[in-house]
Amino acid sequence: MLVLGLSGVRSTTAAWTDKDEATGSFSAGSLKIRDLTCTDNSGLLGLGGDQLKLDWKRPQISDSVQLAYTVTVIRTPLLSSPSTTTYTTEETTLTYRDTKLSLLSIPTYTLTVQAKPIGEWSGSAATVKGHGINLATLGLVLRCNS
Numbered sequence: 232m233l234v235l236g237l238s239g240v241r242s243t244t245a246a247w248t249d250k251d252e253a254t255g256s257f258s259a260g261s262l263k264i265r266d267l268t269c270t271d272n273s274g275l276l277g278l279g280g281d282q283l284k285l286d287w288k289r290p291q292i293s294d295s296v297q298l299a300y301t302v303t304v305i306r307t308p309l310l311s312s313p314s315t316t317t318y319t320t321e322e323t324t325l326t327y328r329d330t331k332l333s334l335l336s337i338p339t340y341t342l343t344v345q346a347k348p349i350g351e352w353s354g355s356a357a358t359v360k361g362h363g364i365n366l367a368t369l370g371l372v373l374r375c376n377s
Contacts, residue, residue: 262290262298262346262354269342269359269375281373283342283361284326290346290354297321297349305341306331329363329373338363340373 265288272282285302292298302325307313318325327342340361346354363373 262292262348262352264288264290264300264344264346264354264357267344267357267359269361271361271374282326282328283340283373283375284324285342285344285359286324287344287357289323292348298346299349300325301345301347302327303343303345305343306338307341308336308338311336336363 267285267287270284270286272284287300289298298321300320300323302318302320304316304318304327305313306316306329314331316327318327325344327340329338329340331338340363341358342361343356343358345356360376361374362376
């Protein structure tokens with residue numbers, strides 16, 4: 232038996248084009264730490280300093296976004312392994328005090344600040360460097376690098 236006829240399925244090419252246009256602008260929030268500064272508390276003749284104070288400005292993001300800041304301090308002594316200490320604050324300032332006990336050390340410091348909306352993603356980090364000289368338990372010098 233031979234059946235002639237058209238198939239019930241046909242292919243077609245259809246396209247719709249909408250010619251309306253729209254323009255606008257938007258901006259994304261930035262979590263970049265601004266104006267990170269480091270000051271030290273050098274005493275008489277630059278000796279007796281054991282603190283580095285970090286100050287920074289809030290990233291340019293809506294004030295309605297609550298931020299926390301993670302401050303990471305990497306202390307690298309001249310002849311031994313580095314140690315890392317992490318602090319969390321909601322303030323835009325932090326004072327780091329070197330309390331490591333050692334007979335003699337000449338450490339360098341890398342201090343990094345990173346903003347993170349509470350419960351959200353984090354932004355890029357800002358870093359400053361410092362250096363120190365410790366004798367026994369006395370912090371002789373702790374300075375920010377220029």
